[in-house]
Amino acid sequence: MADNNSVGWELLSILLPLFREQFIENQPRGTNEMEIECNDSTSTDSPRLIIRGYDGQIKGNLPPSPKLNRLRELSRSTGGPLERLDLMDVGLQCSECSNPITDRFGASSTSDLICWDCVDSNLAESDARGVTSTIDPTKAVLSSSALHHKNLCNYVINVATGCTHGCKFCYVPSTPNIKMRKDMLNEQVDVEDGQSEWGSYLLYRDDLPERLNRKLERKRTWDATPDGRGVVMISSGTDCYQDRRTAQITRGCVIELIKHKKPVRILTRSPAVVRDLDVFKSANGLVTVGSSIPSLDDNLVRSIEPGAPAPTTRLNALEKISNAGVPVYVSMSPTYPTQSRDDLRRLLKEFKTRLDPDVVFHEPINPRGGNFGMTVQAARDAGQIELANELEKLQDRDNWVEYSKNQLMTVRELGNELDVPIHLWPDKEFIKYAGEHKEFFKHEREKDDSPEDYPQPVPPA
Numbered sequence: 488m489a490d491n492n493s494v495g496w497e498l499l500s501i502l503l504p505l506f507r508e509q510f511i512e513n514q515p516r517g518t519n520e521m522e523i524e525c526n527d528s529t530s531t532d533s534p535r536l537i538i539r540g541y542d543g544q545i546k547g548n549l550p551p552s553p554k555l556n557r558l559r560e561l562s563r564s565t566g567g568p569l570e571r572l573d574l575m576d577v578g579l580q581c582s583e584c585s586n587p588i589t590d591r592f593g594a595s596s597t598s599d600l601i602c603w604d605c606v607d608s609n610l611a612e613s614d615a616r617g618v619t620s621t622i623d624p625t626k627a628v629l630s631s632s633a634l635h636h637k638n639l640c641n642y643v644i645n646v647a648t649g650c651t652h653g654c655k656f657c658y659v660p661s662t663p664n665i666k667m668r669k670d671m672l673n674e675q676v677d678v679e680d681g682q683s684e685w686g687s688y689l690l691y692r693d694d695l696p697e698r699l700n701r702k703l704e705r706k707r708t709w710d711a712t713p714d715g716r717g718v719v720m721i722s723s724g725t726d727c728y729q730d731r732r733t734a735q736i737t738r739g740c741v742i743e744l745i746k747h748k749k750p751v752r753i754l755t756r757s758p759a760v761v762r763d764l765d766v767f768k769s770a771n772g773l774v775t776v777g778s779s780i781p782s783l784d785d786n787l788v789r790s791i792e793p794g795a796p797a798p799t800t801r802l803n804a805l806e807k808i809s810n811a812g813v814p815v816y817v818s819m820s821p822t823y824p825t826q827s828r829d830d831l832r833r834l835l836k837e838f839k840t841r842l843d844p845d846v847v848f849h850e851p852i853n854p855r856g857g858n859f860g861m862t863v864q865a866a867r868d869a870g871q872i873e874l875a876n877e878l879e880k881l882q883d884r885d886n887w888v889e890y891s892k893n894q895l896m897t898v899r900e901l902g903n904e905l906d907v908p909i910h911l912w913p914d915k916e917f918i919k920y921a922g923e924h925k926e927f928f929k930h931e932r933e934k935d936d937s938p939e940d941y942p943q944p945v946p947p948a
């Protein structure tokens with residue numbers, strides 16, 4: 488039989504954890520980060536994850552293995568623009584083996600969290616578009632880049648391998664990044680030929696923001712050449728806003744770079760980039776946003792960029808970003824041999840009046856790489872016969888050189904006429920055959936005085 492004292496203790500032992508939980512939940516933390524804590528004080532069978540905002544208030548109360556997209560969305564919708572929930576080693580559990588996620592992780596096609604030990608047993612899934620996707624096993628986080636030669640950056644971050652936009656002329660599948668990873672692509676997404684199947688596979692780097700954070704914390708040196716200026720470009724080998732999952736990874740990476748005071752260049756064909764306008768506005772000029780817009784003829788562009796959103800929607804998105812005071816640029820590439828001087832003038836005028844971009848990079852289409860035949864065929868299949876015929880002619884070297892020279896010169900002249908800062912990207916191979924204009928194009932390619940006004944990166948402490 489229990490006496491009064493033992494009843495009192497029993498009651499206290501029930502109430503104390505409840506009070507404690509209430510107390511913990513209501514305590515403002517005063518930190519300036521969002522964070523997750525695993526609150527298992529009342530029951531080890533059903534621990535809960537408490538999400539706190541930088542103001543210390545509770546923003547969410549979740550089971551220990553919530554969906555990854557829910558966590559990323561919670562981070563976006565409840566935090567400040569530069570807040571980010573870091574998901575590594577905070578008490579999250581693997582949906583497969585229930586072990587805590589202490590290091591790398593990914594997500595299944597239904598967004599269930601998966602620890603790195605269970606990644607191999609996660610099977611690739613195909614969607615209604617015929618795109619097969621899974622988790623990318625690559626270790627790459629922040630890679631040094633030769634794109635400083637194009638005045639773009641010193642570093643690149645790619646949030647995925649593959650790109651569902653599947654542009655027919657895309658040079659990425661002919662780079663070592665795809666060619667040298669033949670076995671991995673075959674094993675992970677059953678791809679036989681990374682080039683001809685380009686557009687039909689996508690491997691996500693879900694934990695990239697977490698790994699980037701740790702990499703930047705450790706990094707003691709930072710490259711900043713005069714032509715690359717320490718900029719990090721997202722992305723050069725995929726489209727960083729092609730779907731919600733890549734957009735969530737991109738947002739986390741941009742926030743990490745801004746927090747570490749690194750200049751960022753976004754390049755995308757997706758209007759979904761506007762979803763991160765709050766982040767760009769908070770970056771104090773550290774972020775510039777650009778889109779590839781070769782023409783505003785949606786049907787023409789769609790014929791060889793079959794999976795990408797229409798270029799008119801890209802322009803609308805960039806206009807919103809520009810109107811918000813964020814620096815923007817245009818990659819007017821690759822332009823087509825069917826575009827006349829008047830077409831190009833109209834396009835540049837549109838950029839000038841609607842965007843007032845810091846710079847317009849220009850590159851004519853190049854008939855090099857294993858996929859040019861596919862580009863011609865895609866235009867023909869889409870009924871763009873004139874485009875297909877003109878592209879076909881570029882397979883003759885003299886035609887290609889003549890076309891490139893004329894279009895590059897025309898864009899340069901129109902830039903002067905319309906007061907649009909132009910940066911030409913003549914192809915390296917083309918320069919060899921540019922005759923009397925060789926030195927001019929060489930200078931255009933190699934110059935390091937881009938009109939973009941970038942803040943310098945802050946060197947690591």
Ligand code: SF4
Nearest residue numbers: 650652653654657725
């Ligand atoms: S959006 Fe860029 S990376 Fe993607 S397929 Fe097109 S050119 Fe290639």
Ligand SMILES: [Zn+2]
Nearest residue numbers: 581584602605
């Ligand atoms: Zn696991």
